[in-house]
Amino acid sequence: xxxxxxxxxxxxxxxxxxxxxxxxxxxxxxxxxxxxxxxxxxxxxxxxxxxxxxxxxxxxxxxxxxxxxxxxxxxxxxxxxxxxxxxxxxxxxxxxxxxxxxxxxxxxxxxxxxxxxxxxxxxxxxxxxxxxxxxxxxxxxxxxxxxxxxxxxxxxxxxxxxxxxxxxxxxxxxxxxxxxxxxxxxxxxxxxxxxxxxxxxxxxxxxxxxxxxxxxxxxxxxxxxxxxxxxxxxxxxxxxxxxxxxxxxxxxxxxxxxxxxxxxxxxxxxxxxxxxxxxxxxxxxxxxxxxxxxxxxxxxxxxxxxxxxxxxxxxxxxxxxxxxxxxxxxxxxxxxxxxxxxxxxxxxxxxxxxxxxxxxxxxxxxxxxxxxxxxxxxxxxxxxxxxxxxxxxxxxxxxxxxxxxxxxxxxxxxxxxxxxxxxxxxxxxxxxxxxxxxxxxxxxxx
Numbered sequence: 001x002x003x004x005x006x007x008x009x010x011x012x013x014x015x016x017x018x019x020x021x022x023x024x025x026x027x028x029x030x031x032x033x034x035x036x037x038x039x040x041x042x043x044x045x046x047x048x049x050x051x052x053x054x055x056x057x058x059x060x061x062x063x064x065x066x067x068x069x070x071x072x073x074x075x076x077x078x079x080x081x082x083x084x085x086x087x088x089x090x091x092x093x094x095x096x097x098x099x100x101x102x103x104x105x106x107x108x109x110x111x112x113x114x115x116x117x118x119x120x121x122x123x124x125x126x127x128x129x130x131x132x133x134x135x136x137x138x139x140x141x142x143x144x145x146x147x148x149x150x151x152x153x154x155x156x157x158x159x160x161x162x163x164x165x166x167x168x169x170x171x172x173x174x175x176x177x178x179x180x181x182x183x184x185x186x187x188x189x190x191x192x193x194x195x196x197x198x199x200x201x202x203x204x205x206x207x208x209x210x211x212x213x214x215x216x217x218x219x220x221x222x223x224x225x226x227x228x229x230x231x232x233x234x235x236x237x238x239x240x241x242x243x244x245x246x247x248x249x250x251x252x253x254x255x256x257x258x259x260x261x262x263x264x265x266x267x268x269x270x271x272x273x274x275x276x277x278x279x280x281x282x283x284x285x286x287x288x289x290x291x292x293x294x295x296x297x298x299x300x301x302x303x304x305x306x307x308x309x310x311x312x313x314x315x316x317x318x319x320x321x322x323x324x325x326x327x328x329x330x331x332x333x334x335x336x337x338x339x340x341x342x343x344x345x346x347x348x349x350x351x352x353x354x355x356x357x358x359x360x361x362x363x364x365x366x367x368x369x370x371x372x373x374x375x376x377x378x379x380x381x382x383x384x385x386x387x388x389x390x391x392x393x394x395x396x397x398x399x400x401x402x403x404x405x406x407x408x409x410x411x412x413x414x415x416x417x418x419x420x421x422x423x424x425x426x427x428x429x430x431x432x433x434x435x436x437x438x439x440x441x442x443x444x445x446x
Contacts (some may be wrong), residue, residue: 002024032124049312063145063155065123065415068093069410069417070157071257073143073191074124074445076258081118085111088200092118096258107256108201110240115259119227126157129441138163138406138439141188145440146408149422157443158418159192162433168399170420172292172356173253173268173388174337175409183337192411193272193384196237196251202388205210205381208368219278219379220237230286230370235273235383237364241257253388258415269356269365270336270386277302277329278377287342287371291335294359298342300349302326307349309340312357320348335365389413392420405433 071093077092083106090106092115097105104115112171128145138144138160148156161175161182162168169176176182185190186432198205205220207213213220220233236248252265269291277285281303288297297310304323309316321329325345332343341351369378391397391415399419401407411417419432 036056061273063126063128065126065157068096068257068415069412070143070159072194073411074126074157075121075257076123078121078123079115079118080121080313081115083109083111084113085109086200089294090115090118091121091257092259093257094120095233096260098259104259105240105256107196107240108198110238116349119350124445125444128445130442133436133439134443138442140182141184142442144408145443146434147438147440149434149438155440156417158408158410158416160410160439161405162399162401162419164401164403164405164407164433164436166401166407168401168432169408170389170391170397172262173266173270173386173390175389181338181355183339186334186341189272189334189336189386192387194255194384194387195384196383197235197383199380199382204238206234206236208234219377220369220373220381222376223429224375225372227373230372231369232288232368233378235367235381237383244407248364251383251385253385253390253414255412257412257413261415263414266388266390267359267364268385268388269359270388271329271334271365271367272336272384272386273333273367273369273382274384275331275369275381276379277326277331278379279303279326279329279374281323281326283326283374283376284372285331285374286372287333287374287422288366288368288370289333289335289340290366291356291367293357294335294354296335300331300344302329303355304342307344309342309350309352311340311352311354317350317352318347321345321349322347332344337416387411387413396420399432406435406439407433 065074065076075091077094079094080089080091083090085106086109088108089207090104092104097115103112107110133362139401140160140163142160143157144159144160145155147153162177174181202218203213209231211223212225212443213222213233225231237251239252250267251271254261254265265445271291272287277301283302285300285302286298287300288295295312297367301306301307303326304321307319321344329344330346336339338356339351339353342349367383388411399407407419409418419434
């Protein structure tokens with residue numbers, strides 16, 4: 001279904017109810033006569049309508065996201081309910097509720113809850129910049145509003161991943177263009193990432209050596225040990241259907257937004273680790289991530305100084321942490337799209353590009369934080385997964401774009417109708433690109 005609607009005077013809500021759209025408010029200046037007031041109102045309305053038509057759509061006639069194809073970056077109408085087990089908030093697309101008579105599953109604890117009892121939330125409201133593409137060409141990874149190449153020509157929102165003349169391939173969940181793996185900018189990467197464990201999932205972390213790490217007041221605290229011997233705090237992932245305990249499962253590409261999903265889920269190895277380190281100026285933290293067939297290890301001096309990265313046992317990159325942040329140092333480690341990067345205190349420390357090795361086994365990524373002699377503490381731990389792009393119908397993975405065609409995909413890949421599935425006379429291929437004239441402009445949530 002389309003992921004964007006221009007709202008009529010009345011908006012349809014969940015359950016068939018409607019409510020009137022908000023009326024524009026005219027500003028009346030004291031001391032003016034009725035005729036001048038009317039003229040001012042007409043002028044303001046005319047300017048607003050012209051701006052809405054030619055400059056920024058969504059001002060006068062509101063534009064709302066209506067589906068889940070761009071979740072989590074953009075949400076359509078959804079139900080927000082509190083999990084009966086862990087009491088955390090869960091969101092579910094109103095058109096992807098569990099089958100009749102079944103409860104929704106919490107992505108954190110696996111408890112069942114009645115999603116229909118949740119609170120209805122409207123879809124994100126958007127502005128469409130209609131002037132942008134008259135001044136420049138569309139950009140890769142840009143979120144864009146366009147006319148769907150379906151018969152009704154309705155509006156939808158997708159993300160541009162392929163540009164005119166390119167050969168597109170979807171492989172291992174990534175986008176390959178002319179033989180080169182495409183790497184998302186940092187801000188885009190975070191907007192598209194889906195949390196699989198947050199600060200409330202403390203029970204998914206375990207000390208590899210008993211007693212080396214203990215959970216105290218929502219922090220994992222390392223007992224000062226011996227220099228040279230690293231004690232690891234390991235993340236053990238559990239999908240909602242996985243029983244509790246220390247058994248782990250692969251990270252899969254399902255989405256809690258789509259509770260009616262019925263398909264074979266794919267393992268995802270591209271992950272993001274975030275947390276906050278607390279320690280002394282001389283302390284070091286260690287990170288290790290096994291993703292597909294690759295192993296990465298980092299030594300990070302939290303008080304400032306040189307950081308070191310090793311890839312499959314070979315030192316490959318160095319970086320630097322700015323001093324003076326050790327008391328509370330926010331750290332982000334990213335292994336996605338064939339790129340390893342680490343940020344500390346919101347600033348880049350190092351970045352390294354690589355070509356992923358073939359996956360070994362089906363255990364999914366392994367993530368761990370280590371300390372040696374330091375009495376280091378860690379809080380606010382989060383694990384997020386990257387978008388995993390799925391093939392088109394009949395397993396199609398390769399597409400060739402014409403000289404004025406763009407390849408667009410939804411972030412919620414397995415639940416998106418996009419360039420992988422559209423097929424009609426508007427494109428030069430049975431499936432693939434949409435013509436540039438169909439792109440209205442980039443969108444902005446407001």
